[in-house]
Amino acid sequence: MKKYNFYAGPAILPQEVIQEASQGLLNFNNSGLSIIEISHRSKDFEAVLEEAKQHVKDLLQLDDNYEVLFLQGGASLAFCMIPYNLLNEGETAAYLETGVWAKGAIKEAKLFGNVNVVASSADKNFSYIPKNYTVPAESKYFHITTNNTIYGTELFNYPKASVPIVADMSSDIFSRPVDGKQFAIIYAGAQKNMGAAGTTMVAIRKDILGTVKRKIPTMLDYKVHIEKGSMNNTPCTFAIYVSNLTLRWLKKVGLEKIEQLNKAKADALYHEIENNPLFESVIAKEDRSRMNVTFVIKKKELEEEFINYTKGLGIVGIKGHRSTGGFRASLYNALTIDAVNVLVEGMREFAKKHG
Numbered sequence: 282m283k284k285y286n287f288y289a290g291p292a293i294l295p296q297e298v299i300q301e302a303s304q305g306l307l308n309f310n311n312s313g314l315s316i317i318e319i320s321h322r323s324k325d326f327e328a329v330l331e332e333a334k335q336h337v338k339d340l341l342q343l344d345d346n347y348e349v350l351f352l353q354g355g356a357s358l359a360f361c362m363i364p365y366n367l368l369n370e371g372e373t374a375a376y377l378e379t380g381v382w383a384k385g386a387i388k389e390a391k392l393f394g395n396v397n398v399v400a401s402s403a404d405k406n407f408s409y410i411p412k413n414y415t416v417p418a419e420s421k422y423f424h425i426t427t428n429n430t431i432y433g434t435e436l437f438n439y440p441k442a443s444v445p446i447v448a449d450m451s452s453d454i455f456s457r458p459v460d461g462k463q464f465a466i467i468y469a470g471a472q473k474n475m476g477a478a479g480t481t482m483v484a485i486r487k488d489i490l491g492t493v494k495r496k497i498p499t500m501l502d503y504k505v506h507i508e509k510g511s512m513n514n515t516p517c518t519f520a521i522y523v524s525n526l527t528l529r530w531l532k533k534v535g536l537e538k539i540e541q542l543n544k545a546k547a548d549a550l551y552h553e554i555e556n557n558p559l560f561e562s563v564i565a566k567e568d569r570s571r572m573n574v575t576f577v578i579k580k581k582e583l584e585e586e587f588i589n590y591t592k593g594l595g596i597v598g599i600k601g602h603r604s605t606g607g608f609r610a611s612l613y614n615a616l617t618i619d620a621v622n623v624l625v626e627g628m629r630e631f632a633k634k635h636g
Contacts, residue, residue: 360388372421427453434569
């Protein structure tokens with residue numbers, strides 16, 4: 282049976298990327314060696330890393346004021362690395378609280394300095410994106426989470442601020458064209474729209490570093506990673522390789538086309554949610570994520586039955602996060618409109634059965 286992958290992450294990848302990565306596991310560049318056994322210092326792998334960095338710069342429209350890193354530890358490690366590198370004790374950073382991962386970033390930042398949560402949507406269980414807030418000019422930086430994987434909200438209009446903006450784009454990176462130069466730092470775990478789990482991309486404007494007074498451990502110092510070219514320790518070579526293949530695919534398709542496809546997928550699913558008598562969205566309409574569509578069933582006793590029903594259609598990964606329940610269909614770049622149509626038709630048939 283054909284499978285339709287709606288998992289939130291690690292997420293679906295383009296089939297051509299999986300096929301090429303599989304070949305690289307067996308015989309990389311006709312070297313007779315696997316990508317996972319060649320030296321990270323070899324010219325072959327260095328070429329992969331440099332190509333991946335350049336793809337990121339091209340896709341995010343970044344200039345030479347930025348460096349691109351591929352590190353480990355996930356976006357969760359970046360939660361502490363950012364204030365470690367940017368925030369002196371006694372200084373204040375501004376944060377927008379829009380979900381679980383934003384809360385995690387706030388928690389870590391409080392270990393290093395003061396945190397000003399300029400706005401929060403916690404009052405309505407993170408079902409909307411706060412608006413009409415002010416970022417104080419004395420803030421060292423302003424941190425946002427552009428897409429909220431668990432609750433299903435997304436920032437479509439990035440906030441303006443007179444201070445450097447830091448963005449966690451883990452779950453909507455490269456889902457649409459973005460001028461990355463409006464941010465001082467962009468970071469993202471690779472496992473949503475960019476590649477395999479195991480590496481984290483950090484695009485960082487170099488002039489933002491070097492202002493903290495504290496001593497920073499070597500492996501947590503962005504300046505060290507820049508100087509060492511993401512190779513202060515052995516990088517996650519396979520995850521970077523898959524990221525490079527995915528970035529190639531993204532450039533070939535084009536982010537304008539990617540955005541059109543993502544919008545079409547999200548529109549189709551949200552239209553069904555709005556018009557199906559059994560299902561509903563609890564997210565503010567203007568803030569509904571294109572990447573992670575969350576919804577609930579009005580007859581909660583049918584929740585498990587619907588999950589089992591969709592499994593019979595080959596659909597996997599739509600069970601909601603354990604903290605929220607309900608359903609979550611992740612529509613990452615590589616998911617096809619055909620997969621969304623299978624889910625939509627399944628929702629209609631299920632509603633007929635229980636109407």
